[in-house]
Amino acid sequence: xxxxxxxxxxxxxxxxxxxxxxxxxxxxxxxxxxxxxxxxxxxxxxxxxxxxxxxxxxxxxxxxxxxxxxxxxxxxxxxxxxxxxxxxxxxxxxxxxxxxxxxxxxxxxxxxxxxxxxxxxxxxxxxxxxxxxxxxxxxxxxxxxxxxxxxxxxxxxxxxxxxxxxxxxxxxxxxxxxxxxxxxxxxxxxxxxxxxxxxxxxxxxxxxxxxxxxxxxxxxxxxxxxxxxxxxxxxx
Amino acid sequence: xxxxxxxxxxxxxxxxxxxxxxxxxxxxxxxxxxxxxxxxxxxxxxxxxxxxxxxxxxxxxxxxxxxxxxxxxxxxxxxxxxxxxxxxxxxxxxxxxxxxxxxxxxxxxxxxxxxxxxxxxxxxxxxxxxxxxxxxxxxxxxxxxxxxxxxxxxxxxxxxxxxxxxxxxxxxxxxxxxxxxxxxxxxxxxxxxxxxxxxxxxxxxxxxxxxxxxxxxxxxxxxxxxxxxxxxxxxxxxxxxxxxxxxxxxxxxxxxxxxxxxxxxxxxxxxxxxxxxxxxxxxxxxxxxxxxxxxxxxxxxxxxxxxxxxxxxxxxxxxxxxxxxxxxxxxxxxxxxxxxxxxxxxxxxxxxxxxxxxxxxxxxxxxxxxxxxxxxxxxxxxxxxxxxxxxxxxxxxxxxxxxxxxxxxxxxxxxxxxxxxxxxxxxxxxxxxxxxxxxxxxxxxxxxxxxxxxxxxxxxxxxxxxxxxxxxxxxxxxxxxxxxxx
Numbered sequence: 065x066x067x068x069x070x071x072x073x074x075x076x077x078x079x080x081x082x083x084x085x086x087x088x089x090x091x092x093x094x095x096x097x098x099x100x101x102x103x104x105x106x107x108x109x110x111x112x113x114x115x116x117x118x119x120x121x122x123x124x125x126x127x128x129x130x131x132x133x134x135x136x137x138x139x140x141x142x143x144x145x146x147x148x149x150x151x152x153x154x155x156x157x158x159x160x161x162x163x164x165x166x167x168x169x170x171x172x173x174x175x176x177x178x179x180x181x182x183x184x185x186x187x188x189x190x191x192x193x194x195x196x197x198x199x200x201x202x203x204x205x206x207x208x209x210x211x212x213x214x215x216x217x218x219x220x221x222x223x224x225x226x227x228x229x230x231x232x233x234x235x236x237x238x239x240x241x242x243x244x245x246x247x248x249x250x251x252x253x254x255x256x257x258x259x260x261x262x263x264x265x266x267x268x269x270x271x272x273x274x275x276x277x278x279x280x281x282x283x284x285x286x287x288x289x290x291x292x293x294x295x296x297x298x299x300x
Numbered sequence: 301x302x303x304x305x306x307x308x309x310x311x312x313x314x315x316x317x318x319x320x321x322x323x324x325x326x327x328x329x330x331x332x333x334x335x336x337x338x339x340x341x342x343x344x345x346x347x348x349x350x351x352x353x354x355x356x357x358x359x360x361x362x363x364x365x366x367x368x369x370x371x372x373x374x375x376x377x378x379x380x381x382x383x384x385x386x387x388x389x390x391x392x393x394x395x396x397x398x399x400x401x402x403x404x405x406x407x408x409x410x411x412x413x414x415x416x417x418x419x420x421x422x423x424x425x426x427x428x429x430x431x432x433x434x435x436x437x438x439x440x441x442x443x444x445x446x447x448x449x450x451x452x453x454x455x456x457x458x459x460x461x462x463x464x465x466x467x468x469x470x471x472x473x474x475x476x477x478x479x480x481x482x483x484x485x486x487x488x489x490x491x492x493x494x495x496x497x498x499x500x501x502x503x504x505x506x507x508x509x510x511x512x513x514x515x516x517x518x519x520x521x522x523x524x525x526x527x528x529x530x531x532x533x534x535x536x537x538x539x540x541x542x543x544x545x546x547x548x549x550x551x552x553x554x555x556x557x558x559x560x561x562x563x564x565x566x567x568x569x570x571x572x573x574x575x576x577x578x579x580x581x582x583x584x585x586x587x588x589x590x591x592x593x594x595x596x597x598x599x600x601x602x603x604x605x606x607x608x609x610x611x612x613x614x615x616x617x618x619x620x621x622x623x624x625x626x627x628x629x630x631x632x633x634x635x636x637x638x639x640x641x642x643x644x645x646x647x648x649x650x651x652x653x654x655x656x657x658x659x660x661x662x663x664x665x666x667x668x669x670x671x672x673x674x675x676x677x678x679x680x681x682x683x684x685x686x687x688x689x690x691x692x693x694x695x696x697x698x699x700x701x702x703x704x705x706x707x708x709x710x711x712x713x714x715x716x717x718x719x720x721x722x723x724x725x726x727x728x729x730x731x732x733x734x735x736x737x738x739x740x741x742x743x744x745x746x747x748x749x750x751x752x753x754x755x756x757x758x759x760x761x762x763x764x765x766x767x768x769x770x771x772x773x774x775x776x777x778x779x780x781x782x783x784x785x786x
Contacts, residue, residue: 093670097677183589183721190583191590198525205464 066141073145074157081150302361303350304375304425307343307389311336311417315410324407330400333410337389337396340417344389352379352776355783357427357490365428370486374427379780380555380633381424383773384548387640388424390758391544392417395537398648398755401655402450402535409450413537416442420545424552429477429487436473436549440466443534443542450535458533465526469516472509473553479506480561493560507565510558511573517550518606521580531599532660536651539595543602544644548636551609555629559613560784567617571709574614578715581607585718589725594653595660597729598646601686604718605639605694608632611715612701619708622782628708629781630774631700637773638685638693638766645682645759649675652752653733656745662729667738674748676734678756683726685763688719692767696774 112119148157155162168174314336318329352358357376365372377385395413402409419442422435440463448459481487483497491497498506516523527547531539559566566573584603591597612632616625652675653668654660669676685692698719705712748756766773 095670095673097673180724183586183724187586187589187721190586194525194587194590197522198529201525 069141070145073142074149077146077149303347308422310340311414315414326406329406329410333396337393341389341393344386354779371430375425376427379777383637384424388420388545394755399537412442427489446538447534451533455533458529461526462530470513473513476506476509503562503565507562514550514553520576521583524603528596528599532595539647540644544640551636554613570614570618574712577607577610578712581715581718585721593660595650608701609635615704615708624704624707626781627700628704630777631697633777635697638697641759641762642685648756649679662732665733666736669734671738671745672747687723687726693763696770
């Protein structure tokens with residue numbers, strides 16, 4: 065813990081040294097809300113230390129007293145670190161550790177190679193998969209839609225053909241009926257009518273006034289039948 | 301007073317009044333829209349003030365509808381539906397305020413929005429299976445016309461895809477509802493919850509049907525592909541309602557129908573459902589990381605966030621400890637509300653940016669924080685909330701989901717990696733759009749106007765409030781979740 069305190073003090077000492085003695089560059093534009101946020105943080109940093117005790121009591125989470133020796137030792141260690149960071153150059157202070165520390169003790173390519181690039185690669189794979197999934201779903205819907213449409217169209221055509229065939233059959237039936245009507249029933253009726261007319265004509269001949277001739281023929285016929293009837297036993 | 305019916309049908313009444321008016325110019329249309337949505341919000345606050353019951357449904361309203369088949373007009377609330385109703389009425393009010401800038405066919409736009417509000421509140425309040433299905437389907441119509449009528453360049457295709465995808469997706473639910481009816485002889489959802497009528501294979505088939513419907517709506521991988529397209533092409537208000545309200549139909553249905561009405565089958569399929577939730581959370585985060593379109597990126601984070609909700613519900617089914625079940629369901633429900641607030645805000649902000657720049661490409665921007673500080677800081681806050689920063693809305697929700705997951709299904713904790721990816725993608729977006737040197741072409745970009753601030757500030761305040769002190773919301777949710785029997 066003491067080593068950590070020394071190192072923390074050292075980097076803060078170094079930061080303060082750079083801030084006070086370094087060359088000033090172009091300052092970025094101020095953002096008022098950031099300044100306000102910083103002011104709040106600075107105020108809290110300044111106040112929370114002394115207010116730690118009352119806060120502990122308020123939260124009901126009082127910690128064990130550190131004691132005077134610990135406080136003095138901690139303060140002395142922190143101040144030593146600050147002095148070390150201010151006065152000793154980092155390369156000298158860290159020695160052989162300076163080079164890896166400059167690279168953030170990056171292992172196997174560091175954050176970039178271990179986290180960032182794999183994450184972006186997974187993201188790119190997901191995106192490529194997403195495009196294919198999207199395309200596949202659209203393709204599936206389109207294929208199902210087109211297949212359904214073509215099946216429906218084929219069914220429609222079949223239905224049309226069937227309806228057409230039924231229609232044609234009906235037409236043929238109609239023609240047949242018409243022919244039967246015209247050449248069968250009508251002719252029969254016509255024949256009956258003609259026959260009736262002819263019979264009528266013949267009947268009208270009976271009413272021609274030549275009744276005596278018709279009567280003579282009838283009497284002759286009756287006489288002939290009577291003669292045949294009388295003569296018939298003679299030959300039996 | 302039947303406050304629930306008033307909350308459901310007040311927006312529809314507003315739409316009818318607007319349609320009956322001889323003059324329908326933009327001022328009158330938006331005035332009616334804001335007034336109706338505002339009154340509806342007040343009514344939902346009154347419903348909240350009346351409160352819920354620790355177990356079962358409160359403020360039940362019931363009128364006989366089709367007695368021959370046991371269907372009735374039944375409404376009611378509990379700790380699951382009430383927060384969603386409050387969220388719905390708030391988002392519609394803020395959307396009405398933001399939509400006051402719509403000058404193209406404003407009356408039709410307002411009528412559609414108010415109809416959509418009726419359908420949305422009705423979906424969450426319905427206690428009758430048939431009534432639920434009707435509200436659930438009617439919402440599609442309003443959103444379809446909103447996308448097609450007021451969307452962006454490829455709106456026709458996106459609208460059609462949204463409509464067909466979700467309509468086809470909802471048909472299995474109808475079969476499941478019919479199955480539940482045939483087994484019970486009623487459409488009363490309370491009866492289905494109190495004594496689940498289906499068992500064995502029938503219950504599993506009904507569960508599969510319901511899961512398909514709600515997975516499309518939520519959405520869950522691999523049936524999520526309609527969402528980015530619809531979000532990108534929808535007008536800003538459409539995106540806010542879609543993300544903030546309509547995606548919740550899916551997660552609400554997952555709990556109300558799938559978990560509560562087929563509990564045994566849900567427990568049997570719990571690991572599979574959990575796997576889908578975990579994969580959706582990870583996949584959504586990585587897919588969002590790959591986007592260069594800001595709106596599409598936010599859309600994909602919805603797949604990620606909804607994945608956590610699915611995880612929470614699945615863990616609740618798998619957990620044997622009642623305490624862990626409650627924690628998981630509390631987290632899942634709070635995640636629905638948080639997502640509505642945070643993603644609603646993000647879609648508003650992306651829409652505001654698009655209105656100004658006519659672009660959504662992150663590479664087009666840079667250094668906007670100094671030029672439009674209100675917009676910039678609001679985006680930063682919402683982005684931090686979306687990535688799950690402690691003190692903001694998503695943290696208490698995701699924390700509870702992960703806590704329960706670690707307890708009931710430790711393998712699924714791998715989904716926590718998605719938080720890191722989400723953090724990376726949002727920080728990249730903030731750096732690309734709002735930090736760095738500002739581009740000269742955006743020098744004259746105006747900051748948020750009064751109407752825009754009015755739409756966004758309540759969401760930001762609630763994002764912080766839910767993050768810092770979620771107990772006012774969790775108290776209501778917790779009482780219901782503790783009493784859930786499955």
